[in-house]
Amino acid sequence: MATVQMPDPFAQVPSLGPERPVVWPARTRRKLANGLEVVLVESHTIPKFTGELYFRSGNAVAAATAKSPGLAEITATVVRTGTEKRSSRQIEEDLRRIGADVGTSAGADTSAIGFNGLAEFSGDLLKLVAELAQQASFPADEFERERRQMIEGLRIARTTPSFLASERMRRVLFGAHPYAIIAPTETQVKEYRLGQLVEYYCAYYTPGNALLIAVGDFAAPQMMEQIERIFGSWKPATVPVVPDTTLPELHGRRVHLVDLPESVQTQVVVANHAITRKHPDWLRLALANSIYGGAFNSRLIMNIREQKGYTYSPRSGVHALRQHGYFSVNAAVRNDVVAASLTEIFYEIDRLRSLAVGEDELSDARTYMSGVFSLGLATQDGLASQLSTVYLNELPDNELETYRQRVRALSAADVLTAARAYFDSPNAQITIVGDRGQIGDQAGLFGEVTEYSAEPE
Amino acid sequence: MNELHIPLETAKLENGLRVVISPDRTAPVATLGVYYNIGFRLEPRGRSGFAHLFEHMMFQGSEHAGKMMHIKLINSSGGVLNGSTHYDVTNYYESIPSNAVERVLWLEADRMRALKVDDENLRNQRDVVKEEVRVNVLNQPYGGFPWLDLPPIAFRNWANAHNFYGDFADLDAASLDDVQQFFRTYYSPANAVLLMVGDITPDEGFVLARRYFGSIPPGPPLPKADVGEPPFEGVRRGEVEEKFGTLPAFAVGYRAPERRTPDWYALAMLDHALHGGRAGRVYRQLVLEQQIAVDTGGGIQYPVGDLFDYNGPTLLVSRVLHKPEYSPDQALDAFDAVIDAVRQHGIEQGELEQVKVKFRSEYVSSLEGGHGASIPLYGLMHYLACFTLFDNDPSLVNSILEGFLQVTPEQVRAAAQRYLDPDRRAIVFRKPTKKAAD
Numbered sequence: 001m002a003t004v005q006m007p008d009p010f011a012q013v014p015s016l017g018p019e020r021p022v023v024w025p026a027r028t029r030r031k032l033a034n035g036l037e038v039v040l041v042e043s044h045t046i047p048k049f050t051g052e053l054y055f056r057s058g059n060a061v062a063a064a065t066a067k068s069p070g071l072a073e074i075t076a077t078v079v080r081t082g083t084e085k086r087s088s089r090q091i092e093e094d095l096r097r098i099g100a101d102v103g104t105s106a107g108a109d110t111s112a113i114g115f116n117g118l119a120e121f122s123g124d125l126l127k128l129v130a131e132l133a134q135q136a137s138f139p140a141d142e143f144e145r146e147r148r149q150m151i152e153g154l155r156i157a158r159t160t161p162s163f164l165a166s167e168r169m170r171r172v173l174f175g176a177h178p179y180a181i182i183a184p185t186e187t188q189v190k191e192y193r194l195g196q197l198v199e200y201y202c203a204y205y206t207p208g209n210a211l212l213i214a215v216g217d218f219a220a221p222q223m224m225e226q227i228e229r230i231f232g233s234w235k236p237a238t239v240p241v242v243p244d245t246t247l248p249e250l251h252g253r254r255v256h257l258v259d260l261p262e263s264v265q266t267q268v269v270v271a272n273h274a275i276t277r278k279h280p281d282w283l284r285l286a287l288a289n290s291i292y293g294g295a296f297n298s299r300l301i302m303n304i305r306e307q308k309g310y311t312y313s314p315r316s317g318v319h320a321l322r323q324h325g326y327f328s329v330n331a332a333v334r335n336d337v338v339a340a341s342l343t344e345i346f347y348e349i350d351r352l353r354s355l356a357v358g359e360d361e362l363s364d365a366r367t368y369m370s371g372v373f374s375l376g377l378a379t380q381d382g383l384a385s386q387l388s389t390v391y392l393n394e395l396p397d398n399e400l401e402t403y404r405q406r407v408r409a410l411s412a413a414d415v416l417t418a419a420r421a422y423f424d425s426p427n428a429q430i431t432i433v434g435d436r437g438q439i440g441d442q443a444g445l446f447g448e449v450t451e452y453s454a455e456p457e
Numbered sequence: 458m459n460e461l462h463i464p465l466e467t468a469k470l471e472n473g474l475r476v477v478i479s480p481d482r483t484a485p486v487a488t489l490g491v492y493y494n495i496g497f498r499l500e501p502r503g504r505s506g507f508a509h510l511f512e513h514m515m516f517q518g519s520e521h522a523g524k525m526m527h528i529k530l531i532n533s534s535g536g537v538l539n540g541s542t543h544y545d546v547t548n549y550y551e552s553i554p555s556n557a558v559e560r561v562l563w564l565e566a567d568r569m570r571a572l573k574v575d576d577e578n579l580r581n582q583r584d585v586v587k588e589e590v591r592v593n594v595l596n597q598p599y600g601g602f603p604w605l606d607l608p609p610i611a612f613r614n615w616a617n618a619h620n621f622y623g624d625f626a627d628l629d630a631a632s633l634d635d636v637q638q639f640f641r642t643y644y645s646p647a648n649a650v651l652l653m654v655g656d657i658t659p660d661e662g663f664v665l666a667r668r669y670f671g672s673i674p675p676g677p678p679l680p681k682a683d684v685g686e687p688p689f690e691g692v693r694r695g696e697v698e699e700k701f702g703t704l705p706a707f708a709v710g711y712r713a714p715e716r717r718t719p720d721w722y723a724l725a726m727l728d729h730a731l732h733g734g735r736a737g738r739v740y741r742q743l744v745l746e747q748q749i750a751v752d753t754g755g756g757i758q759y760p761v762g763d764l765f766d767y768n769g770p771t772l773l774v775s776r777v778l779h780k781p782e783y784s785p786d787q788a789l790d791a792f793d794a795v796i797d798a799v800r801q802h803g804i805e806q807g808e809l810e811q812v813k814v815k816f817r818s819e820y821v822s823s824l825e826g827g828h829g830a831s832i833p834l835y836g837l838m839h840y841l842a843c844f845t846l847f848d849n850d851p852s853l854v855n856s857i858l859e860g861f862l863q864v865t866p867e868q869v870r871a872a873a874q875r876y877l878d879p880d881r882r883a884i885v886f887r888k889p890t891k892k893a894a895d
Contacts, residue, residue, distance in 0.1 A: 017557075018556060096812065096814070099815045100818065152780070296537070296538070309580070332591070333588065364532065371534065372535060374554060
């Protein structure tokens with residue numbers, strides 16, 4: 001009897017099938033008469049909608065003008081605790097009644113009122129968002145409570161290695177620039193006055209300073225009409241312009257050691273100045289970062305995690321703030337391999353600056369970047385996040401449509417150029433947070449060491 | 458409005474592997490996962506942390522895809538991947554452009570069929586896992602609080618009570634034999650479900666599932682497991698030192714009912730009324746109104762699991778970080794007053810109606826997200842897996858909401874009285890060793 005030989009399906013890795021086209025949904029954009037910029041995208045995956053009302057001012061502006069770091073953040077926090085029409089409790093119960101969430105927050109460059117809720121109640125939710133943006137009442141007792149909450153939160157943050165490392169690294173990179181400060185001190189929080197919050201709110205929560213993004217299960221024309229009705233009467237105002245400050249020039253590698261006694265692990269951050277999201281080299285740098293330490297199969301992770309087992313989740317990243325950017329490498333490593341980890345971190349940086357990447361590795365990284373980008377299409381949150389990047393950074397309107405094609409056009413020379421320009425190995429700043437007694441000797445191998453305590457300056 | 462119509466198709470291969478496909482052509486991407494019906498509850502005695510260590514080993518190589526190949530093949534297809542270990546399941550998942558579906562199935566099938574790892578891989582991942590435990594628990598304020606603190610206080614059966622992340626001595630003791638033994642025992646097709654959600658047609662998905670998974674032997678019958686827990690009696694108290702954080706804290710655990718019992722639906726609504734954000738009674742009263750606490754949170758399996766992904770004894774947890782000017786007993790008394798009120802009076806009809814709308818809204822969001830935008834439809838995959846492995850009925854993903862929306866105020870009050878019993882619970886206190894400033 002003849003036997004039929006079945007081919008072994010495991011003999012070969014299946015090749016990738018033909019790609020289905022990636023089609024980004026249409027944006028509906030309008031600038032209202034009061035200056036509010038609106039961007040809408042329909043997405044009917046679930047009967048919900050999500051979005052953000054951004055203001056293009058955040059903690060950096062507050063630090064520069066009011067000399068009050070964190071003021072934008074406490075302002076955002078207190079915004080949700082009362083309006084001329086609703087008490088704090090009323091706001092929370094109204095949100096629950098319509099199945100919605102609101103989150104108010106502030107970063108370095110923006111303040112935001114984020115929202116998501118059931119599409120059937122979109123009008124109610126947008127009315128509340130508009131109220132928070134225009135008629136926040138800043139109740140004194142709510143402010144005092146939030147002030148204390150912030151102080152307690154800061155005390156805990158000051159015992160968290162990743163926070164301490166970011167804090168020190170940002171101070172080193174940004175010097176006198178407001179981007180140097182990621183959190184206020186307790187004393188600064190105690191000095192906030194309610195009037196400062198109100199001033200900040202009046203100055204920056206204005207339609208001409210705002211961008212409203214909404215994605216979800218609605219018809220865009222009707223949603224635009226609804227937004228015009230709800231936000232159209234918002235009074236315009238001019239927003240103060242804040243001048244940029246220059247950054248410190250950093251020459252030579254230096255080590256900044258933050259002592260955290262009893263730490264059973266060491267947080268390591270290597271960082272240097274880089275570029276903003278609008279810079280023409282952004283994609284080149286993003287690809288170089290992906291190859292270096294931005295993806296699971298990147299060189300850094302394969303080296304210090306998969307080969308050497310020094311750390312669990314090393315990562316590198318390119319971080320774009322509005323006026324400046326930076327590149328950083330982060331790893332929480334075993335105390336006895338701090339020096340060994342730094343050696344590998346710099347080895348991989350220097351290798352990428354010295355030798356062009358091979359075609360296979362390049363092609364894999366390009367496919368990774370363009371593939372992961374398209375995952376953002378599948379969910380309302382993913383779309384909202386992509387739109388935020390485009391419109392907050394004032395990127396071209398066809399940014400999403402051309403992204404994959406531009407990634408695929410990048411060459412080994414692009415990666416080499418970007419690595420040489422923006423992975424600034426000779427002037428990289430090393431921040432180490434850990435138990436000085438256990439790691440001090442290792443730190444000194446990489447440059448002059450400055451020691452700090454975990455207490456605020 | 459409350460009925461969901463998520464399309465589902467299911468099949469069972471001859472080796473017992475269940476396959477669930479939910480097509481959605483919104484975007485040319487898919488999320489695939491394999492869920493094994495084994496979590497840290499059933500790891501071997503003397504091998505605490507092993508189920509999770511084993512999860513790491515599943516990325517270390519299989520017969521046709523050696524070390525690093527798995528990760529490289531997914532990333533270089535434009536996708537991302539990960540795995541996670543839970544009480545009763547362990548999952549492996551990928552989000553990818555849909556032209557890589559076949560490649561992912563090849564990889565998942567290869568590691569279900571033949572894990573191929575060596576001592577070097579084990580040493581490497583043991584080191585990685587220790588750094589994971591340090592970064593998440595030992596070197597973090599409130600690390601492991603309360604998910605690692607409560608079980609040893611609340612439970613008596615080792616399966617439910619041990620250190621799930623693993624004592625380092627146990628991690629060190631784990632051998633390659635343990636790895637292969639665990640693999641043979643639990644990682645069989647009959648003990649797993651394959652999920653495909655997103656841009657895949659069921660016809661195509663089933664053909665590929667058969668092609669790659671069909672020839673895997675079914676594996677030996679599963680050993681009998683005893684996760685039984687004697688009834689809670691008395692108040693079980695414990696203390697854990699807080700080395701970093703500056704605030705005192707406590708967590709309370711009440712035994713939760715079995716999934717899909719009438720009490721479970723009612724307790725889920727009560728849980729939401731208590732712990733649902735800033736409107737929840739615990740946060741509103743302790744943080745916003747009385748201002749004794751600085752932060753609170755809670756839920757069934759909080760904070761490492763959810764309402765759906767357990768299949769054994771578990772806890773309804775409430776966690777409170779409070780101001781140092783209040784003693785732990787004062788803070789606990791204030792918390793107990795909130796609980797006592799719902800035991801006495803239940804919750805109001807209007808409150809319950811609000812909770813139901815919010816619950817429905819969150820449920821729908823969790824299907825699409827559940828893991829951030831980087832893993833589209835993670836929640837849908839996760840719930841489909843749990844409903845398949847634990848209930849043998851993935852269509853519950855469409856119908857389960859109804860049970861919550863029918864809960865009455867009387868049922869909530871009865872559940873509060875039955876489960877939130879001040880005389881039958883576990884309490885753990887985190888005591889800061891550092892004194893806060895001022």
